[in-house]
Amino acid sequence: MIVVILVEIILLLLARFVGETVNGAKGWIKIVGGFTLQPAEYLKLILIWYLALKFSSQQENIGIYDYQYLTKNQWIPRSINDWRTITLFLIALVAIMPDLGNATILFLTTLIMISVSGIGYRWFSTILGSLFSVSFVTLGAIWLIGVDRVAKIPVFGYVAKRFSAFFNPFQDLTGAGHQLANSYYAMSNGGWFGLGLGNSIEKRGYLPEAHTDFVFAIVIEEFGFIGASLILALLFFLILRIILVGIRARNPFNAMMAIGVGGMILTQTFINIGGISGLIPSTGVTFPFLSQGGNSLLILSVAIAFVLNIDASEKRMQIEQEFVDSGENFQNNRYRTRRR
Structure with a gap:
C-alpha cells in the first residue's frame, strides 16, 4: 500500500x-x-x-x-x-x-x-x-x-472568482458569474418536462463546460425537472445499494470499503448539484457517470467493481458459513440419535 x-x-x-x-x-x-x-x-x-x-x-x-x-x-x-x-x-x-x-x-x-x-x-x-x-x-x-482581497492570495486567486459568483452571479455576467447565471437559465428553460433530448439552447456556446461540470444543468434543460429527478433517483438508489452492501458486510474491511465508495459518490453528486444550483460555490466537480471525463468514469467503474466483488465475497462467505453450520447440526443430530 x-x-x-x-x-x-x-x-x-x-x-x-x-x-x-x-x-x-x-x-x-x-x-x-x-x-x-x-x-x-x-x-x-x-x-x-x-x-x-x-x-x-x-x-x-x-x-x-x-x-x-x-x-x-x-x-x-x-x-x-x-x-x-x-x-x-x-x-x-x-x-x-x-x-x-x-x-x-x-x-x-x-x-x-x-x-x-x-x-x-x-x-x-x-x-x-x-x-x-x-x-x-x-x-x-x-x-x-471581500472576494477581491481573497483573490490576492497566489494559490487561490482563481478560486476566489467562484466565491464571487456564489454571492452574486448576475453582478458579473461576462466574467465570474457567467457559468452560474447560464446554469440558472438552462434550468429555467427546462421547466417541468424539458425541451427534449438534444434541444438544449445553453449548450450551443452559451454555457461553458456544458459537457463536464455543468452537464446536469443541460440534463434539466432537456429532460425537465421530472426527468432529472428520475435520473437522480436512480443514482441515489445505486448509492443506497452500495451502502447497504457495506452495512451487511461481516468483514470490517469490506464494510468500510463499500461505505467509503458510496460516500464518495454521494459527496461528488452533492457538490456538483450544489455548484450548478448555487447552494455552494462551484468547484469544478464532474457529475458521476454523466460528465465527460475518462479518468472520472474509469475510477467510478473500478469503484463499482470493488463493491460487486465485495458483495459476491460476502455472499460466498455466508454460504460457506451456512454449510459449516448445517454440517455441525448434522453431526450433533447424528450423535444424539446414537445415544438414544
Whole structure:
C-alpha cells in the first residue's frame, strides 16, 4: 500500500509542476496518444482503500479505546507514519493544484471513513457539527473580508472568482458569474418536462463546460425537472445499494470499503448539484457517470467493481458459513440419535 501511495504522490507532484493547466488549475498529465492522466481522481479510491485497510486492522482496539486509539491521545500528529499526516498531505497536494473540488471530496470522504471506523456515535455528531460550523464561518469570513482581497492570495486567486459568483452571479455576467447565471437559465428553460433530448439552447456556446461540470444543468434543460429527478433517483438508489452492501458486510474491511465508495459518490453528486444550483460555490466537480471525463468514469467503474466483488465475497462467505453450520447440526443430530 505504501508503494501505491508513493507513486500517487509522485504523480500529484508531476501534475502540479509539470502538468497541463486547464481552467486555472494544474492537475492533468499528458501521455502519448492524447490520453491525459488526472492523479486526483485515482487518489479517491486509493484513499478509501488505505483508510479501510488501516481502520479495519484496528477494530478491537477502536472498540475498547474509541477515537482515542486512532489519535494515540495526540490531537496533532507527530509522526510522518501517522494516518492523519499521510491523509492531510495527500489532500493538501490536491488543494494546491488548486483543485478544491476534488480536495473537498477527499476531505469529506475521509470524514465518512472516520465516522464508520467503529468510533462512538457522539464523535459523528461532533464531526458533522464542526463541518457545518467551519463552512458557515469560512463563507462568512470571505463575505466580510471581500472576494477581491481573497483573490490576492497566489494559490487561490482563481478560486476566489467562484466565491464571487456564489454571492452574486448576475453582478458579473461576462466574467465570474457567467457559468452560474447560464446554469440558472438552462434550468429555467427546462421547466417541468424539458425541451427534449438534444434541444438544449445553453449548450450551443452559451454555457461553458456544458459537457463536464455543468452537464446536469443541460440534463434539466432537456429532460425537465421530472426527468432529472428520475435520473437522480436512480443514482441515489445505486448509492443506497452500495451502502447497504457495506452495512451487511461481516468483514470490517469490506464494510468500510463499500461505505467509503458510496460516500464518495454521494459527496461528488452533492457538490456538483450544489455548484450548478448555487447552494455552494462551484468547484469544478464532474457529475458521476454523466460528465465527460475518462479518468472520472474509469475510477467510478473500478469503484463499482470493488463493491460487486465485495458483495459476491460476502455472499460466498455466508454460504460457506451456512454449510459449516448445517454440517455441525448434522453431526450433533447424528450423535444424539446414537445415544438414544
